Ligand SMILES: Nc1nc2c(ncn2[C@@H]2O[C@H](COP(=O)(O)OP(=O)(O)O)[C@@H](O)[C@H]2O)c(=O)[nH]1
């Protein structure tokens with residue numbers, strides 16, 4: 051960690067401005083070989099970039115002395131004109147002056163190693179950069195601010211407290227430790243397990259925020275599923291045809307529904323498999339798989355044809371496991387057929403566009419309900435964090451079950467602590483660290 055790393059921190063391509071960032075204990079010594087500037091901590095200054103005295107660019111430089119910098123080491127940022135040529139020329143001068151090209155995520159990795167960020171916060175940096183909707187950005191920002199880390203630290207502190215008492219009873223078995231019998235200990239461990247599990251359960255929402263909600267559009271052949279997908283995303287994405295069974299494979303398109311990212315999945319129409327050919331049957335199989343994996347089902351009914359028994363079983367299948375179902379009563383431009391009276395749905399015509407925005411609103415409401423962040427509470431966005439919390443809860447359960455045997459209980463409590471430590475990084479393996487930071491872009 052004693053070398054100076056350097057990278058272009060802005061995206062490739064022309065822009066008004068571009069930034070070259072350097073970090074390392076000797077950053078000023080390296081910079082002195084190719085930049086002339088009266089550096090003062092955290093103050094922007096003109097910085098003349100030169101190649102052996104020949105001027106190359108007049109940049110704006112800022113020097114952030116460690117440890118109060120992004121990485122915790124001395125950091126220097128040079129803001130130049132956003133020319134890809136110029137930026138790589140400056141980077142080359144930095145390397146010639148003794149810096150080394152940074153690997154992806156290396157600045158943030160150093161911040162983590164220097165204790166500027168814990169692992170959950172470092173992961174939030176990458177999540178924030180990749181955020182495409184308000185919900186994702188908020189989830190990432192809160193994680194970066196330490197909301198999840200604080201909740202995990204709080205759990206850890208209390209488990210450590212319990213462990214200290216258990217260990218004290220092991221070290222001094224002759225001393226009676228009153229008011230802390232096995233029942234009290236078991237109850238305390240169970241309570242902590244419950245809290246860890248509650249936090250893990252917020253991943254349901256967190257996952258929606260990060261990856262988007264999966265919305266499967268299902269219905270009978272020719273109901274207008276592909277037409278509705280096109281209408282919802284506002285362009286001709288899926289093939290629409292009179293001929294039933296046109297859509298054979300599932301097709302995905304993302305949409306931003308009032309700040310919540312949604313992945314809309316157009317599917318092959320569901321009908322009696324005995325009447326379908328081999329390709330269509332495979333399509334139907336994929337439709338069922340997509341439905342099973344979706345967070346919300348959008349069932350499209352053609353309201354110009356009579357409601358039939360298969361429609362009823364389709365609605366039931368869509369709602370399996372308590373999945374929210376939104377019904378679109380499509381082809382509202384055609385005369386209404388019979389049997390639809392008890393069905394609550396959004397009247398829509400994919401053909402004329404009537405009702406499409408109302409349908410989008412209904413979807414957005416539903417996603418906001420399932421995907422929105424609980425205000426002011428910590429929540430889990432990453433699967434890695436959820437699994438660690440669940441494993442920690444399981445270890446706490448085991449501790450509760452053997453609360454009368456201090457030695458065994460201590461083993462399980464330590465395991466619960468180690469699992470939580472993986473979230474913030476204290477007990478994360480080298481492998482996990484490498485994997486996480488390799489997903490970053492260079493310059494971050
Ligand atoms: N009149 C009318 N026709 C529609 C509407 N939506 C779709 N269609 C027609 O119904 C047929 C089947 O549409 P498509 O989107 O391919 O249905 P899918 O099989 O469910 O994907 C096509 O001829 C569409 O033009 C609508 O709202 N009104």
Ligand SMILES: [Mg+2]
Nearest residue numbers: 275276296297
């Ligand atoms: Mg289709």
